[in-house]
Amino acid sequence: MIRLYSALAVGLIAALLGGLGYMVFVGQGQTVLAQCRGTSISGGGGSIGGPFELVDHTGRTVTEADFEAKPTLVYFGYTFCPDVCPLDTARNAQAVDLLAEQGYDVTPVFVSVDHQRDTQDALAEYVRFMHPEMVGLTGTEAQIRAAAQAYRVYFALQETDDDFYLIDHSTFSYFLLPGHGFVDVIRRDQSPEQVADVLSCFMDNA
Structure with missing residues (x-):
């Protein structure tokens, strides 16, 4: 198993997320959803999310506005990732299918942090394999960083002299709801069933 986080990454994520995953966060003006949350976010949920402009796996330029109409589960990774990304993305796809069986419509989104290798074609192949409704997003380095x-x-390229480089990155998934924006993160230790339960709670109480 490759090392996914450097010491710097761990410190940065801990500082940014303030013990994410072990406390209950009550959002400003969103107490109705507090019963569904299992995380605490430094600075509050309003500090996560915002404008972006990227390109999807079909070549279409999209912004955050294109995902405001439906519940959306967002994950940041890269297609060359050898272990963590495929597992997390497959878990999200399974959760979306479980929710579909219950009548919920959630869009799974995969945002690449590898602007060099994750071309439109590479993303298209990846998301088609993962889930028929998954949207792949990429862009320039500046767009992805924004x-x-x-x-x-967090993401950072590991130093290497060849094209087989790896990228350290955080592994949370982000759930967005129409009218609310970002509402919670999903940890990678949560099962598809647990993710489906959390997401359905939010959708039932939104």
């Missing part, structure tokens, strides 16, 4: 900063996502 989106990552909006969601407080």
Whole structure:
């Protein structure tokens, strides 16, 4: 198993997210959803999310406005990731399918942090394999960094002399609701069933 976080990454994420995953966060003006939350976010939920402009796997330029109409589960990773990203993305896809069986419609989104290798074609192949409704997003390095900063996502290229480089990155998924924006993060230790339960709670109480 490759090392996913450097010491710097761990420190940065801990500082940014303030013990994410072990306390209950009550959002400003969103106490009706507090019963569904299992996380605490430094600075509040309003500090996560914001404007971005990226390109989807079909070549279409999209912004945050294109995902405001439906519940959306967002994950930042890269297609060359050998272990963590495929597992997390497959978990999200399974959760979306479980929710579909219950009548919920959630869009899974995969945002690449690898602007060099994750071309439109590479993303298209990846998301088609993961889930038929999954949207893949990429862009220039500046566009990707702007989106990552909006969601407080850490990522950093590991130094290497060849094209087989790896990227350290945070592994949270982000759930967005129409009319609310970002409402909670999903940790990678949560099962598809647990993710589906959390997301359905939010959708039932929104």
